Amino acid sequence: MEHNKQKTVLIVDDEPAFRMLLTDLFTKNNIHVISAENSQHAFEIITTQKPNLVITDIIMPGESGLDLIEKVRATPEIAQTFFIVLTNSLKSMDLVHALNEKVTIFLQKSDIEPNFLLQKVNENLK
Amino acid sequence: MKKDLFYFSTIFCFILAIGIGTGFFLYNYFHKDELNSLISRANIISSLIDLDQLSTLSITTPDVSNQNYLNLKNSLIKISSYNSDTRFTYVMVQKEKKIYFIADSEPASSPDSSPLGQQYTEAPTGLYDTFNKGEAHTLGPYTDRWGSWISAFVPVFDSSGNVIYAVGIDIDSAAHYRILYSVILLTSIVTIFFLIIIIATYRLRKKEKKIIQIKSDFITLAAHELRSPLSLMRWRLSMLVENSEINENVKKEIEEIKISTLRLITMTNSVLVTTATEHNIIDHQKFQLVDVSISIVKAIEALKDMQKQKNISINLSEYLKKPCLVLGEIEKLELVFINLLSNSIKYSPQGSTVFVTLSSEGLKKVIVIEDQGIGISKKEIKNIFDGFFRAENAKRSGVRGSGFGLYMTKKIIEFFGGVIECSSEINKGTTFKVTLNTK
Numbered sequence: 001m002e003h004n005k006q007k008t009v010l011i012v013d014d015e016p017a018f019r020m021l022l023t024d025l026f027t028k029n030n031i032h033v034i035s036a037e038n039s040q041h042a043f044e045i046i047t048t049q050k051p052n053l054v055i056t057d058i059i060m061p062g063e064s065g066l067d068l069i070e071k072v073r074a075t076p077e078i079a080q081t082f083f084i085v086l087t088n089s090l091k092s093m094d095l096v097h098a099l100n101e102k103v104t105i106f107l108q109k110s111d112i113e114p115n116f117l118l119q120k121v122n123e124n125l126k
Numbered sequence: 127m128k129k130d131l132f133y134f135s136t137i138f139c140f141i142l143a144i145g146i147g148t149g150f151f152l153y154n155y156f157h158k159d160e161l162n163s164l165i166s167r168a169n170i171i172s173s174l175i176d177l178d179q180l181s182t183l184s185i186t187t188p189d190v191s192n193q194n195y196l197n198l199k200n201s202l203i204k205i206s207s208y209n210s211d212t213r214f215t216y217v218m219v220q221k222e223k224k225i226y227f228i229a230d231s232e233p234a235s236s237p238d239s240s241p242l243g244q245q246y247t248e249a250p251t252g253l254y255d256t257f258n259k260g261e262a263h264t265l266g267p268y269t270d271r272w273g274s275w276i277s278a279f280v281p282v283f284d285s286s287g288n289v290i291y292a293v294g295i296d297i298d299s300a301a302h303y304r305i306l307y308s309v310i311l312l313t314s315i316v317t318i319f320f321l322i323i324i325i326a327t328y329r330l331r332k333k334e335k336k337i338i339q340i341k342s343d344f345i346t347l348a349a350h351e352l353r354s355p356l357s358l359m360r361w362r363l364s365m366l367v368e369n370s371e372i373n374e375n376v377k378k379e380i381e382e383i384k385i386s387t388l389r390l391i392t393m394t395n396s397v398l399v400t401t402a403t404e405h406n407i408i409d410h411q412k413f414q415l416v417d418v419s420i421s422i423v424k425a426i427e428a429l430k431d432m433q434k435q436k437n438i439s440i441n442l443s444e445y446l447k448k449p450c451l452v453l454g455e456i457e458k459l460e461l462v463f464i465n466l467l468s469n470s471i472k473y474s475p476q477g478s479t480v481f482v483t484l485s486s487e488g489l490k491k492v493i494v495i496e497d498q499g500i501g502i503s504k505k506e507i508k509n510i511f512d513g514f515f516r517a518e519n520a521k522r523s524g525v526r527g528s529g530f531g532l533y534m535t536k537k538i539i540e541f542f543g544g545v546i547e548c549s550s551e552i553n554k555g556t557t558f559k560v561t562l563n564t565k
Contacts, residue, residue, distance in 0.1 A: 113361070
């Protein structure tokens with residue numbers, strides 16, 4: 001597989017086990033993965049490496065995933081970044097709806113299977 | 127909380143208004159009552175006056191030794207002594223627009239006594255009306271050289287109806303107002319007592335709500351904390367099941383662990399949904415029309431193993447095989463039917479049938495789940511939707527249960543504006559009727 005054609009996904013999650021899990025899942029399916037453990041680091045990666053898609057948790061120490069999305073949306077050159085919110089937080093649903101719905105998918109960690117996420121990622125990488 | 131504040135403020139204002147109203151009413155009532163009684167007493171005194179005897183007096187100093195004058199004076203002293211609250215009773219005459227005392231109830235030796243023929247210079251205007259218009263009057267409180275008084279004046283008529291004398295009666299205004307203020311004080315104490323009760327109840331309720339909030343926050347937090355590791359387990363197990371390097375036998379075992387994990391996830395989700403519905407965290411406006419048939423079919427699918435184990439057949443009405451839209455959320459409705467159907471299966475004898483029917487009742491959809499199980503006694507049926515309640519026969523049956531399921535079920539259904547009812551007969555079976563809205 002040519003590396004330059006390989007798509008890149010950024011995973012933002014403060015839980016190392018979940019970052020590893022997603023890294024495994026995407027690497028096996030030939031998707032390049034970068035991971036960040038907090039919003040600040042994620043924002044730097046998005047500006048410098050411009051990943052094709054970002055999967056982010058919401059509740060993290062420091063800035064939340066929603067803060068990250070808002071910050072990215074406010075920065076013109078990366079404003080169109082596609083986000084998948086993958087979280088266990090029920091209450092954040094409303095907040096996500098308040099953001100740009102067109103480019104944000106909201107998924108509950110406990111409700112879906114890895115294949116479903118993979119499918120959503122593949123659909124939006126095209 | 128705001129609703130509570132409104133409710134309690136309304137009651138507070140209402141009690142306050144009633145208190146003030148009662149105070150005013152009682153004040154006026156006792157005040158008028160006292161004035162009326164003063165007039166009656168003055169009238170009684172006036173009726174006792176012997177006009178013939180009085181007409182012999184010239185109202186000048188020599189009359190002091192006149193027997194008729196002494197008779198009048200003595201009767202006034204006597205009457206006054208019987209009415210302990212009256213300070214003065216007196217008879218007056220008007221001559222050339224001036225008012226003069228004839229006799230009063232004070233013994234002649236008293237310094238407060240008004241001697242015969244003394245002019246009543248500070249006579250209140252009401253007294254002139256009594257003479258000129260023949261009206262009975264009450265006055266006061268007013269202050270003159272003897273003190274502060276409440277008075278009543280009544281006219282005394284001659285045989286042709288002209289006012290010739292007037293009878294006055296005074297009571298100490300301080301004594302009168304002491305009674306009135308006591309009434310006000312008493313009313314205020316009762317009102318304040320009720321207001322304090324209201325405030326105390328409100329504060330207690332606020333505290334109670336706070337405790338409930340803390341409890342549900344704790345449950346929510348705990349459930350959230352559980353969801354993270356459970357999700358991780360679910361995902362890892364799913365990935366293992368699909369891993370081609372793992373042999374089929376191991377995969378079966380992993381599959382079983384995954385089912386248990388899913389059950390744990392469902393349970394924590396139920397707890398979260400219940401606490402969320404209890405506190406209306408979820409926005410009611412977001413309800414959509416969803417196909418309730420799908421959630422029933424999904425629920426039956428989820429309970430397949432349990433159903434097989436007890437060899438229970440589930441009889442679905444034809445109607446259920448078509449879409450049927452109701453207001454709600456698929457996942458939560460699925461939880462409802464998993465709860466109801468798993469109860470039916472758990473408490474039914476081996477090989478029996480559970481009937482599930484769906485019908486329309488006006489704009490509502492009615493789902494009925496009927497089993498041939500152990501039933502619930504009449505005494506206990508009203509408690510089955512209470513959290514953590516389990517019927518005696520359910521406990522004896524050896525079937526595992528927390529008593530949380532029906533509580534949650536009811537919360538979810540009511541959250542969607544629906545109704546759940548239960549009827550049952552011991553050893554015959556139980557029927558749950560769920561009514562859901564379509565609009």
